[in-house]
Amino acid sequence: xxxxxxxxxxxxxxxxxxxxxxxxxxxxxxxxxxxxxxxxxxxxxxxxxxxxxxxxxxxxxxxxxxxxxxxxxxxxxxxxxxxxxxxxxxxxxxxxxxxxxxxxxxxxxxxxxxxxxxxxxxxxxxxxxxxxxxxxxxxxxxxxxxxxxxxxxxxxxxxxxxxxxxxxxxxxxxxxxxxxxxxxxxxxxxxxxxxxxxxxxxxxxxxxxxxxxxxxxxxxxxxxxxxxxxxxxxxxxxxxxxxxxxxxxxxx
Amino acid sequence: xxxxxxxxxxxxxxxxxxxxxxxxxxxxxxxxxxxxxxxxxxxxxxxxxxxxxxxxxxxxxxxxxxxxxxxxxxxxxxxxxxxxxxxxxxxxxxxxxxxxxxxxxxxxxxxxxxxxxxxxxxxxxxxxxxxxxxxxxxxxxxxxxxxxxxxxxxxxxxxxxxxxxxxxxxxxxxxxxxxxxxxxxx
Numbered sequence: 001x002x003x004x005x006x007x008x009x010x011x012x013x014x015x016x017x018x019x020x021x022x023x024x025x026x027x028x029x030x031x032x033x034x035x036x037x038x039x040x041x042x043x044x045x046x047x048x049x050x051x052x053x054x055x056x057x058x059x060x061x062x063x064x065x066x067x068x069x070x071x072x073x074x075x076x077x078x079x080x081x082x083x084x085x086x087x088x089x090x091x092x093x094x095x096x097x098x099x100x101x102x103x104x105x106x107x108x109x110x111x112x113x114x115x116x117x118x119x120x121x122x123x124x125x126x127x128x129x130x131x132x133x134x135x136x137x138x139x140x141x142x143x144x145x146x147x148x149x150x151x152x153x154x155x156x157x158x159x160x161x162x163x164x165x166x167x168x169x170x171x172x173x174x175x176x177x178x179x180x181x182x183x184x185x186x187x188x189x190x191x192x193x194x195x196x197x198x199x200x201x202x203x204x205x206x207x208x209x210x211x212x213x214x215x216x217x218x219x220x221x222x223x224x225x226x227x228x229x230x231x232x233x234x235x236x237x238x239x240x241x242x243x244x245x246x247x248x249x250x251x252x
Numbered sequence: 253x254x255x256x257x258x259x260x261x262x263x264x265x266x267x268x269x270x271x272x273x274x275x276x277x278x279x280x281x282x283x284x285x286x287x288x289x290x291x292x293x294x295x296x297x298x299x300x301x302x303x304x305x306x307x308x309x310x311x312x313x314x315x316x317x318x319x320x321x322x323x324x325x326x327x328x329x330x331x332x333x334x335x336x337x338x339x340x341x342x343x344x345x346x347x348x349x350x351x352x353x354x355x356x357x358x359x360x361x362x363x364x365x366x367x368x369x370x371x372x373x374x375x376x377x378x379x380x381x382x383x384x385x386x387x388x389x390x391x392x393x394x395x396x397x398x399x400x401x402x403x404x405x406x407x408x409x410x411x412x413x414x415x416x417x418x419x420x421x422x423x424x425x426x427x428x429x430x431x432x433x434x435x436x437x438x
Contacts, residue, residue, distance in 0.1 A: 072378045
């Protein structure tokens with residue numbers, strides 16, 4: 001798969017990535033390496049200009065692809081939450097299920113409230129986004145696509161705009177999804193989180209995937225010099241105790 | 253100063269009627285202008301090819317020519333092309349032509365002020381173009397553009413005076429008629 005920026009310079013090049021159902025992929029790499037672009041290509045916010053993108057047996061780069069259908073199955077969470085500021089929490093959550101999926105209001109509402117309870121925000125269902133903290137908004141923003149019952153969730157640096165205390169509450173939600181066996185693609189700079197939650201680390205630089213390995217191998221014995229150099233900037237990660245992977249979160 | 257109260261009283265029904273006509277022209281024009289502006293804004297938001305150019309051209313033309321000339325064109329020039337319209341219809345058509353352009357700009361500015369991220373956010377949950385416009389963009393653009401929207405409504409209501417030129421009996425026309433008839437202003 002490949003994608004060019006407006007100047008014609010390839011942003012992604014020769015991306016070859018296969019994700020199995022239930023797999024948790026964490027994409028790492030320096031800023032500007034194309035991590036976010038890769039995620040955005042997967043739900044059609046950017047359209048790759050060449051190559052092949054296969055999802056559940058269908059080729060998505062075909063002209064006839066109905067991205068609206070695909071997006072119901074591939075949820076996305078953004079760095080800056082992007083909740084709809086003119087709607088309260090419940091309306092934010094129900095817009096997709098009611099208007100896109102045309103579901104029964106009561107049933108959709110029950111699901112939304114159950115999910116809100118799961119992220120610990122039941123009491124905020126009538127609040128407006130501006131009344132919530134960043135961490136709360138981001139948890140709502142995670143629940144919003146979840147209300148559409150997606151098969152895959154994409155997380156684009158969802159904790160980058162949060163202060164450290166709020167990072168934890170958001171990561172715990174994502175971790176819960178990982179434990180439930182949902183397929184996740186996560187772009188993050190939280191190394192400890194990546195290590196704890198990932199089944200596979202994908203390391204990118206300059207629009208290419210340089211390395212794909214389980215976190216145990218990637219963090220202790222990176223195969224490329226670039227990855228090694230990248231990890232040295234996060235040297236504390238190497239100092240983490242080597243435990244078996246538990247999908248439990250150990251924040252520093 | 254001597255007011256001729258009997259005279260003033262005798263003109264009252266005509267003036268009440270004139271106020272009605274003014275409000276009628278004004279509010280119909282505001283409504284139709286808003287409709288035109290909504291259609292145009294939709295075209296602009298989704299960058300519809302060709303139509304987008306056409307909207308740009310329309311906005312420039314409507315905003316950069318005087319209302320009176322537009323009115324005369326509709327009332328006097330269109331009949332030459334075989335399209336005959338009444339004064340009232342000419343008034344509505346012209347005011348819609350002008351108001352539609354102004355309100356298009358107001359909505360466009362409001363829509364431009366809605367962050368692009370909101371669009372992406374809406375698209376990412378599978379909203380269609382129409383749903384995106386209705387549930388995400390317009391409510392936010394409307395709130396942002398509300399002050400200038402109302403300023404333009406008032407502007408349109410005031411501009412109805414111009415349609416007196418094609419014998420629509422609004423307030424100015426009625427006033428001038430009485431002055432001409434009786435040579436009295438009070």
